[in-house]
Amino acid sequence: GAVVSQHPSWVICKSGTSVKIECRSLDFQATTMFWYRQFPKQSLMLMATSNEGSKATYEQGVEKDKFLINHASLTLSTLTVTSAHPEDSSFYICSPDRGLTNEKLFFGSGTQLSVL
Amino acid sequence: QKEVEQDPGPLSVPEGAIVSLNCTYSNSAFQYFMWYRQYSRKGPELLMYTYSSGNKEDGRFTAQVDKSSKYISLFIRDSQPSDSATYLCAISSGGYNKLIFGAGTRLAVHP
Numbered sequence: 001g002a003v004v005s006q007h008p009s010w011v012i013c014k015s016g017t018s019v020k021i022e023c024r025s026l027d028f029q030a031t032t033m034f035w036y037r038q039f040p041k042q043s044l045m046l047m048a049t050s051n052e053g054s055k056a057t058y059e060q061g062v063e064k065d066k067f068l069i070n071h072a073s074l075t076l077s078t079l080t081v082t083s084a085h086p087e088d089s090s091f092y093i094c095s096p097d098r099g100l101t102n103e104k105l106f107f108g109s110g111t112q113l114s115v116l
Numbered sequence: 117q118k119e120v121e122q123d124p125g126p127l128s129v130p131e132g133a134i135v136s137l138n139c140t141y142s143n144s145a146f147q148y149f150m151w152y153r154q155y156s157r158k159g160p161e162l163l164m165y166t167y168s169s170g171n172k173e174d175g176r177f178t179a180q181v182d183k184s185s186k187y188i189s190l191f192i193r194d195s196q197p198s199d200s201a202t203y204l205c206a207i208s209s210g211g212y213n214k215l216i217f218g219a220g221t222r223l224a225v226h227p
Binding site for chain 1: 124150157159160204
């Protein structure tokens, strides 16, 4: 399967601070990156879709000014949670996509964010 | 009605048992079906994928799709304690992009 590197795996921060999560596709160029969020004992929910060199598309109910996504290169996408609050505590997972038809999707190892 | 329904469990079985995991979906436009395994605080790991009705087998795992009933299943034979995880079904209408996940079923296989 594809090699996806996501960092950090765990972060604890104070309320009001910003946290950056990085996702790298190590063995292919990702034209698209999907960002998911997973609350405890719940399923993955798509937050946003980013395309290299253009603005991200956010799903309904996801604040674009709070969750900043940068997809500046074909191998790196970042998600920044700005002014984090305890309700943002969740498991964030990325999934790169080459944009090929019928391509299997693989996921990063995830980032557990805990906001105090 | 949710687009994908999956019983969250938990499901507890003895080692060696056959496990049956299921999902139902509502939209007949969905064409691609996947099963992922997720260990605690890890990213999902792709187990099986299919785009047609019928069975697909890979080792101890068999994925079954019944498009007429909008019902998908994952069978695990000779279950092992290492199979203990959450199993997520995922579906898509357009290739493998923008997956819609089920709630996940927590499975515990005890020795």
